[in-house]
Each structure stands twice: as structure tokens, then as C-alpha cells.
Amino acid sequence: MSTAVPDWNAPWRRAGDLPAEVTGFVGRAEQLASLQQLLGDSRMVTLTGPGGVGKTRIALRALPELRTRYPDGIFLVELSALKDPELLARTVCAVLNLPEQPDRASLDLLTEHLAGRRALLVLDTCEHLVDACAMLASLLLRDCAPLSVLATSRQPLDVPGEHILPVPPLPVVPEGIDGTGAVALFAQRAIAVMPTFALTEANLPQVLALCRRLDGIPLAIELATVRLRALALGELADRLEDRFRLLTGGRRTAVPRHQTLRTTIGWSHELCTPAQRLLWARLSVFAGTFDLAAAEQVCAGGELAMDDVVEQLIALVDKSVVLRLDEGTGARYRLLDSIREYGAEWLAQTGEKEQVQDRHCAWFGARFEELEQAFPTSRQLPVFRALRRDHDNLRAALEFALSRPGGERRALSLAVSSWPYWMAAGLLGEGAVWLDRALARVPEPVLERGWGLARHGYLGVFHGSSARELPYLAEAREIGERLGEDRLTAHAVMFQGLALGFLGDVEQAQARCEDARARLSALGDDFTLTVLDTQVAFICAMSGQAAEAIALCTRGLRAMQSEPQERWVTGYLRVLRALARWVEGDVIGAEADGRAALACAWSLEDSIGAAYCLDLLAWTSSVRGRHRRAALLLGAVARLWEPTGTTLGGVVSLQQEHRRVEQEVHGALGPDLYARRVETGARTRIADIVRMVEQDAETAQPLGAAVPPGGAAEGAGGDGAVAGAGAAAGPGAKALTPREREVAALVSAGLSNRQIAEKLVISKRTADAHVEHILAKLGAASRIEVNSLLGTPRRG
Numbered sequence: 001m002s003t004a005v006p007d008w009n010a011p012w013r014r015a016g017d018l019p020a021e022v023t024g025f026v027g028r029a030e031q032l033a034s035l036q037q038l039l040g041d042s043r044m045v046t047l048t049g050p051g052g053v054g055k056t057r058i059a060l061r062a063l064p065e066l067r068t069r070y071p072d073g074i075f076l077v078e079l080s081a082l083k084d085p086e087l088l089a090r091t092v093c094a095v096l097n098l099p100e101q102p103d104r105a106s107l108d109l110l111t112e113h114l115a116g117r118r119a120l121l122v123l124d125t126c127e128h129l130v131d132a133c134a135m136l137a138s139l140l141l142r143d144c145a146p147l148s149v150l151a152t153s154r155q156p157l158d159v160p161g162e163h164i165l166p167v168p169p170l171p172v173v174p175e176g177i178d179g180t181g182a183v184a185l186f187a188q189r190a191i192a193v194m195p196t197f198a199l200t201e202a203n204l205p206q207v208l209a210l211c212r213r214l215d216g217i218p219l220a221i222e223l224a225t226v227r228l229r230a231l232a233l234g235e236l237a238d239r240l241e242d243r244f245r246l247l248t249g250g251r252r253t254a255v256p257r258h259q260t261l262r263t264t265i266g267w268s269h270e271l272c273t274p275a276q277r278l279l280w281a282r283l284s285v286f287a288g289t290f291d292l293a294a295a296e297q298v299c300a301g302g303e304l305a306m307d308d309v310v311e312q313l314i315a316l317v318d319k320s321v322v323l324r325l326d327e328g329t330g331a332r333y334r335l336l337d338s339i340r341e342y343g344a345e346w347l348a349q350t351g352e353k354e355q356v357q358d359r360h361c362a363w364f365g366a367r368f369e370e371l372e373q374a375f376p377t378s379r380q381l382p383v384f385r386a387l388r389r390d391h392d393n394l395r396a397a398l399e400f401a402l403s404r405p406g407g408e409r410r411a412l413s414l415a416v417s418s419w420p421y422w423m424a425a426g427l428l429g430e431g432a433v434w435l436d437r438a439l440a441r442v443p444e445p446v447l448e449r450g451w452g453l454a455r456h457g458y459l460g461v462f463h464g465s466s467a468r469e470l471p472y473l474a475e476a477r478e479i480g481e482r483l484g485e486d487r488l489t490a491h492a493v494m495f496q497g498l499a500l501g502f503l504g505d506v507e508q509a510q511a512r513c514e515d516a517r518a519r520l521s522a523l524g525d526d527f528t529l530t531v532l533d534t535q536v537a538f539i540c541a542m543s544g545q546a547a548e549a550i551a552l553c554t555r556g557l558r559a560m561q562s563e564p565q566e567r568w569v570t571g572y573l574r575v576l577r578a579l580a581r582w583v584e585g586d587v588i589g590a591e592a593d594g595r596a597a598l599a600c601a602w603s604l605e606d607s608i609g610a611a612y613c614l615d616l617l618a619w620t621s622s623v624r625g626r627h628r629r630a631a632l633l634l635g636a637v638a639r640l641w642e643p644t645g646t647t648l649g650g651v652v653s654l655q656q657e658h659r660r661v662e663q664e665v666h667g668a669l670g671p672d673l674y675a676r677r678v679e680t681g682a683r684t685r686i687a688d689i690v691r692m693v694e695q696d697a698e699t700a701q702p703l704g705a706a707v708p709p710g711g712a713a714e715g716a717g718g719d720g721a722v723a724g725a726g727a728a729a730g731p732g733a734k735a736l737t738p739r740e741r742e743v744a745a746l747v748s749a750g751l752s753n754r755q756i757a758e759k760l761v762i763s764k765r766t767a768d769a770h771v772e773h774i775l776a777k778l779g780a781a782s783r784i785e786v787n788s789l790l791g792t793p794r795r796g
Contacts, residue, residue, distance in 0.1 A: 026185040026218075027170055028058055034165055035062050039069070039120075039148060042163040043141055046126075046151040049167035051338040052219025055152040056124055058167060063122070070148070072117035080125040080337045081287035081392035083399060085132035090430055092121070092136070099608050100429030102465035107139065113642065114144040125337060126153035134159050169216030172208065182211035185218055189225040203233055210237045219338065223268050226320045240267065265342050268319060278304050279312045280321055281350060284343035285360045285400075288392030289325060289332040297363045298356060332389070357400040361414070364390065364397035368417040375420045376527035378565030381603055384424050388605075394421065398434050402441070412438040412448040419455040424568050424604050428463040432456055450479035450488045457495045466499040473499065490519035494532055501539040509539050530559045531569060537576045542651055546583040553577035571600025575612050579654070582616060591620040592760060595693060602690045610686065611640035615648060617693060619661045627668040628677055629698045634662060635681020636689045696739040743770040744778075 031047075035058065038045045047055040063074050077095045082088065089106035098109050114121070121140065126133040134157040137149045141161065151157055156164050170182035186207055187199040199207065210233075214220040227236050269277060282299040283290075290298075295313055300306040313333065316322040321339055325332045335343065347353050367387055374383040387394065398418070401411035415438040422431025435456045442449050453476035460469035473496045480489030497512030513536050520529050533556040541549040556573045560566055574597035581590040594616045601609030618633035641647040648654035666674045681689070684700045692700040746756045757767040 025057065025061055026188060027181050028054070028061070031058050031165065031167060032062050035059075035150075036065070038163045038165055039066065039150065042161060043146070043148040044137060044151075044159055044162045045149075045165055046153055046156055046159075046162055047165050047167050048153055048156055050217070051154060051341075052217050052336070053167050053169055054218045055167050057218075059122060059124065059150060059152055063120075066120060070118055070120040072119040074120045074122065076122045076124060078124050079129060079133070081396075082129065083287070083396070085129050087395070087430070087433075088129060088132045088136055090427075090433075094427065097607055099426055100463060102429070102460065102463045102468070106429075107136070110136075111140060111143045114140060114147045116146075117144070118146050120148045120150060123149065123151040126151050126157060127155055130155060130157060133157055137162075170211075170218060170221075172211045172216045182214070182216040182218075182221060183207055186211055186221050186225060189222050190228055193226055194228045197228060206233050206237050210240060213237075213240055219336065220265075223265065223320055226268075226318070227271065229318070262338075262342070265339060268321060269342065269346075272316070272319065272321070273312075275304055275308060276312050276315050276319075276321075277346065278350075279309065280316060280339075280343045281347040282343075282352075282356045283316075283322065283333075283335055284340045284347050285353075285356050285396070286335070286393060287396040289334045289389065290393065291330060291332050294363055294390075294393070295333070298359045301355075301359070302352075354404075358404075360393070361397045361400045364393055365401075365414045365417065368394070368414065368421060371420050371424075372417050375424075375568070376563065376566065378563045380424075380563075380566050380568065384421070384604060387421055388425065394418070402437055408438075408441040409446065409448045412442045412452050414438075416448065416451045416455050419459060422459060423462070424606070426604075426606050426608060428459045431459045432463065435459070445479045445482060447479070447483055447485060447488070450476050450483070450485065450492075453479070454488060454492045454495060457492070457499065461495060461499045461502060464502075466502040469499055470496065486519065487523055487525070490516055490523060490525070491528070493519060494528070494535070498535045501535065501542075506539060506543050510536070513539070526559065527569075530556045530573075533559075534569060534572050534576060537573070537580070541576055541580045541583070542653070544583075546580040549580040550577055550584070553580065567600040567603050568606075571597045571604075571606070571609055574600065575609065575616070578613075578616050582619065582657075587620050587623050591617060591624075594620065598690060598693060602687075607640055607686070610690065611637050612648065614640070614689065614693075615654075615658060618665075619657065622661050622665050622668075626698065627665050628673070630661065630665045631669060631674050631677035632681040632684070632692075632698075632700065633689070634665065635678035636684060636686060637681075638678070639682045640686065740770055740774050743767065744774050747771060747774065 138159045172182045190197040296309045415434045439452045453472045457469040457473040477492035494516035501509035533552045537549040537552040553573045574593045578590045578593035598613035614637040618630045621630035688700040753767045
């Protein structure tokens with residue numbers, strides 16, 4: 001089974017990370033300085049101004065300089081693709097990586113997590129959710145001092161204590177060739193589209209006139225400069241002047257700034273061919289970004305043939321109507337908000353809005369179904385990651401489906417097929433919300449309702465609301481039996497067993513699970529039988545039946561060998577076996593399973609799965625004498641558990657073990673060093689912690705920094721000598737890192753490099769490299785000499 005950790009250069013940007021600038025930034029020194037000052041004086045600042053004036057660019061430009069002021073983080077929440085105000089708090093929770101909790105509102109999670117933190121929450125593009133954003137900001141500012149909020153909006157939020165920073169258009173003044181206002185932006189963008197362009201004293205008056213006509217609005221200027229590919233500067237200025245005169249009756253004062261932008265967008269629209277205009281309108285149904293395949297499937301039809309979509313899309317990119325984003329795995333595209341709004345108005349006028357939305361729904365519904373089919377296979381991870389990039393479109397598709405009168409059962413089917421996405425993404429509560437909305441529209445006992453109830457129960461049990469889900473599951477079972485749908489009935493019974501197991505009713509849980517096993521065996525549903533093994537293993541592990549849990553997990557992992565890249569089930573089988581092995585005293589086995597489970601969990605960005613793994617790895621580090629590393633892991637895992645309101649799923653026996661390890665590490669390091677290491681772990685990015693575990697280092701380093709193997713960079717005494725099982729301890733071992741000592745012990749035992757790789761759950765290439773380093777450090781001519789140079793292995 002592959003246990004590689006995620007690609008640390010993954011092409012997607014995690015929610016909340018600050019995006020890199022892709023075009024040059026011009027001017028705005030006054031606004032940037034004012035923003036810095038206002039954020040120093042106030043906890044709530046809103047950048048206001050018309051669309052296209054540059055509010056978001058100013059905010060993003062200022063943020064890197066503010067990092068030291070907000071040691072607990074800066075979190076960017078991009079709201080342009082969010083349409084439902086009820087999902088605002090959930091969206092912010094997702095940016096903060098806060099797992100959903102049953103019986104707790106997302107707003108409560110936010111206030112609890114942010115209270116006392118010196119952090120900055122950036123709410124970008126609030127105008128279409130102004131009431132919801134105002135309420136959220138007001139509550140957070142009241143309950144979460146010293147938290148600060150920075151918003152961008154076309155209108156103020158009217159929150160108590162809010163300071164408004166109006167963002168004006170760029171100044172249009174005769175500032176010369178090397179200015180910093182609208183003229184400089186025009187020159188920069190003109191050179192980008194036409195490298196031979198140069199701003200001179202001769203053409204400066206024409207540029208000034210054009211920028212004045214565009215009111216210095218950056219987006220309007222960028223749209224206009226694209227026309228330099230086809231028009232000379234003088235022609236561009238003349239045609240733009242003619243257009244404004246036509247639209248305003250020649251009265252310059254009749255053109256407010258928002259109308260200036262709309263006029264410029266309209267001009268770009270008129271300069272498009274009919275096919276390009278049609279594509280522009282149809283693209284407006286996308287929320288967030290989209291790829292070419294989606295554009296072709298959603299936008300083709302009628303006058304726009306499938307084969308023409310790519311050609312017209314390229315033309316719209318060339319005209320700066322569509323932005324092209326290079327994410328490494330292929331191009332993605334997006335429309336700026338103002339341009340999307342303009343296209344949506346045109347789409348409504350064409351009379352085909354519902355048709356295009358239906359195609360959008362069908363395309364992303366098929367993506368949900370693709371993940372459902374790929375979930376038991378090695379295709380699970382790539383399909384899931386592709387869906388993760390389309391998160392905003394998935395929400396939009398569900399909204400479209402739920403808005404259709406007469407399409408209730410279709411909408412419920414779509415919500416049912418989405419369950420693997422919410423499960424793998426850890427968004428269990430949101431998945432249940434969509435199912436609740438769809439179930440409310442289909443009260444009759446049809447097959448779609450049965451599956452909706454069953455999947456709601458499954459998500460809810462993992463979310464921790466087992467007692468509340470039992471009625472859902474009972475109704476799902478009843479529908480399955482009434483309709484003779486054996487598969488639905490089997491799944492409902494299995495989920496009932498899981499719910500009862502979480503509630504501590506072991507006897508009833510095991511009885512339901514055995515009933516489900518018989519039903520699933522009769523259906524030949526091998527994958528669901530493996531899922532059942534994870535559930536029964538959990539029940540066994542939590543009730544002290546460690547050997548039975550290990551046997552079930554091992555059987556499940558053997559069943560998954562045919563799909564070596566599957567992550568979700570494999571990860572939970574690994575972590576459950578790791579916990580059971582820990583109970584049995586198999587420290588090396590528990591650590592190997594814990595490392596492999598962590599790779600699976602983090603590849604899916606599953607923070608709860610990662611928390612279980614890191615907690616366990618802190619325990620194994622402690623028992624092996626790596627107390628500084630254990631303290632670092634304890635600090636990191638505390639940050640992951642904090643938003644859940646509990647640790648280790650509330651299982652008392654595991655919580656007791658966690659506290660015992662904390663006391664053990666505290667005693668080994670002393671209070672000062674222990675506190676420093678825990679604090680360092682809590683402040684370190686989880687991605688860097690995971691990478692540290694993969695490299696078997698003592699200290700986490702940011703991506704790109706050299707990670708000192710074995711922790712040589714932080715303290716050399718006491719803690720570096722690993723006394724774990726199988727670690728070599730002879731005099732020759734002093735030059736080796738902890739991982740190399742572990743490998744050396746296995747070399748001495750006669751294991752081949754491939755066997756070592758399998759034993760330690762690393763790649764053979766990594767094992768080869770370790771052995772080469774060991775031979776070089778020890779000056780050994782062959783593997784046979786390693787044992788004599790190291791001495792007798794010491795076992796703990």
C-alpha cells in the first residue's frame with residue numbers, strides 16, 4: 001500500500017491562504033497607509049467603493065505587512081461565490097479549519113475558537129450578503145476580543161465601531177510618464193497586451209483623456225487596454241468617447257462611476273462576437289472557478305457547438321472578460337463579479353437561464369456520482385481533489401436543483417449522491433443540511449427518501465449525533481423493507497449498529513452489525529463489508545477487545561490491497577489498528593500504522609483523522625524517549641482538537657492515556673522546556689508537522705527549509721537517544737539519526753531493503769537511501785559489517 005504523504009506543492013490553495021499577485025500593483029500608497037493606521041486604531045475596518053475599483057487588491061496587498069500584528073493568523077474568506085447567507089458561518093469555519101460539531105451552531109464554534117485570539121478575519125466581497133456579514137462581524141467583535149475584522153464591500157456594513165475607508169478610483173492627473181495613478185496602470189497593462197507599446201510625451205495626452213473618460217477605475221482601464229491589440233491608441237480613445245456620448249446624451253456629468261464601469265463592460269460586450277456574448281452569458285452560472293470540460297458541457301448547445309466553446313473561451317480570455325488561472329494540474333477560469341453579474345443579466349434576457357442551470361446541475365451531479373463510484377477505488381483521491389476545487393459550484397448545483405418546482409426527487413437524489421464528498425472533506429454538518437433541505441421536500445416513502453435518510457444517519461453518526469439519527473435510520477430501514485430494496489435495508493441496519501456502538505450499547509451494536517453482515521454478504525457488497533469491519537473494529541477497540549480489532553482491521557486492509565491508493569477507509573483501518581496495537585504494547589507497529597494513517601488523512605485534508613494520528617504518534621514518541629518531539633506533537637494536536645470541544649471523540653480510555661502521556665513528557669522535559677515545545681507545536685502549521693512526521697524529524701521546518709534529521713538543530717542531550725524497540729545503541733550508532741538507527745537494527749537482523757521499507761511503511765527508494773547513508777557514516781564496506789560496528793541492539 002502506498003503511504004506517501006500529500007504533495008507539498010499541491011496546485012490548489014487551501015481555504016484562507018493568501019493568493020499570490022499575478023499582475024503588477026500600481027499606486028495606492030495613501031490607502032495602504034490609511035488601512036494600516038485604521039487597523040491599529042480600530043478592530044473593524046471596511047473598504048468601500050464601486051465594483052472594479054480595487055478594494056480586494058488593496059486588502060490583499062496590505063495583509064503580508066500585517067502578519068506580525070496578528071500572531072494568531074490572518075484568515076481570508078472569499079464570499080463572491082457564496083449565495084446562501086445561512087452558510088456564511090459554516091464557510092468561515094471551513095476557512096479556519098474548524099470541524100463541524102453536532103448540536104452546536106457554527107457561530108458558537110467561531111466565537112469559542114476566536115475568543116482571545118489576536119487574529120484578523122478578512123471578509124471579501126460582502127455586498128450581496130451585507131446583513132449576514134454585518135451580524136457575523138458584530139457578534140464576533142463583541143465576543144472575541146482582540147479579534148479584528150477587515151471587510152470589502154460596495155456599501156458599509158453599519159457595524160458598531162466600524163471605520164470606513166473609501167477606495168477612490170486611481171487619480172488621473174498629468175503626472176508624467178513615471179506616475180503612479182491611472183496613467184501608470186494603463187501603461188503597465190498596455191505593455192502586457194502589446195509589448196511594443198511605450199508611454200511617451202507625445203501620446204500622454206491621449207492616455208490621460210482615455211483614463212479620465214474611464215474615471216480611473218482599474219477594471220475599466222484593464223478592459224479598455226485589451227482593445228489595443230486591434231486599435232491604435234487614438235482610435236481607442238475616439239471610439240470610447242463616442243460610446244459614452246451615445247449612452248449619456250453627451251452629458252458628461254450624467255455618468256456616475258458605477259455607470260462608467262458598466263459602460264466599459266458593455267462596450268467590451270458589444271465588441272464580442274455573438275458566439276462570445278452567448279458564452280459569456282452562459283458562463284455566468286458558474287460559482288467560483290471552473291475548468292474547460294465543465295464549460296464545454298454546461299455552455300454548449302444551440303447556436304454554440306461543443307467544438308466552438310474552447311475557441312470562444314480563448315477569445316474571452318484574450319479580451320480579459322475571463323481570467324485564466326494556472327493551478328498546475330490544468331487551467332481553470334473565472335469571471336470577476338461585475339462581469340459575471342453583467343453576463344447573468346444577459347442570460348436572463350435570453351430565456352435560457354433554467355436550461356443552462358439544469359446543465360450545470362447535471363454536470364456537477366455527475367461529478368458527485370463519479371466520486372461515489374470511485375470512493376472504494378484508487379481513483380478516490382484524484383476525483384475528490386478535483387471536486388474540492390469545485391466546492392462553490394457543488395453548492396450552486398444543489399441550490400439550482402432545490403429551486404426547481406417539480407424537481408424534488410431529482411434534487412434529493414443529487415443530495416444523496418453527494419455524501420462521499422461531505423464525508424471525505426469532513427463537512428458532515430453541511431452535508432446533513434443539504435439532505436435536510438431535500439428531505440423536507442420529499443415526505444413520501446419513496447426510494448430517494450430512504451437513501452436520503454440513511455445517508456443523513458451515516459453523516460450524523462460520524463458527526464456525533466447518534467441518538468438523533470436513530471429515528472432517521474429506523475425510517476430508512478422501514479422504507480427499504482416496504483419497497484423490497486435489500487441494499488437500502490442492509491445499509492440502514494449497518495448504520496444503526498454504528499450509532500448504537502457510539503452510544504455505548506455494545507451488545508445491540510454487535511447484533512445489528514452481524515445482521516448487516518449477513519445481508520451485505522448475500523448482496524456480494526464487498527466494499528461495504530470492509531466499511532463494516534471498520535465499524536466493528538471501533539466497537540471492539542473501545543470495549544477492550546484489542547486482538548479482535550486488530551484482526552478485523554488486518555482483514556479489511558487485505559481486502560483493500562486491490563485498491564492501494566484508496567485513502568478514506570484505509571486510513572481509518574490503519575488508525576484503528578494503531579490504537580489497538582498500542583493497547584497491546586506493540587509500539588513499533590502502532591507507530592507504523594499511525595504514520596500511514598496520517599498520510600491518508602492529510603491527503604484528504606481530514607483534520608479529525610489527522611488529530612487521532614498525531615495524538616497517537618505523540619504517545620509512541622514519548623515511550624521511545626523522544627520527549628521533545630512528543631511535546632511538539634501534543635501542542636499541534638491540541639490545536640486540532642480545540643474546535644471540536646473534546647479530544648479523541650470523547651472516549652474516556654483514550655483521553656486518560658493522553659493525559660498520562662502529557663504528564664510523562666512534562667516530567668521528562670521539565671516545565672519550561674515542555675511549555676516552549678508545546679507552544680511551538682501549537683504555532684506550527686499542521687502541514688509542516690505532518691511533513692516532520694514523514695521525515696522522522698524532531699523539529700518541524702517550513703516547506704523549503706532543510707529539516708535537520710533526527711532533530712540535530714535543537715538540543716543534543718538526552719532526548720536524541722532513542723530507546724525504542726529495535727533501535728541500535730552500540731558506539732557506532734552515535735553518528736546516526738534516530739531513523740537510521742532503526743533502519744540499521746533491521747539491517748543487522750538480516751532484512752532486505754524491500755523488507756525494511758514494508759516494515760517501516762516507507763518507500764523502497766527511501767530505504768535504499770537510509771542504508772547508503774548508514775554504510776557511509778559507519779565506514780562499512782557491506783551490510784554484514786553493520787552489526788559488528790553497532791554492537792548489540794538495545795531493546796526497550
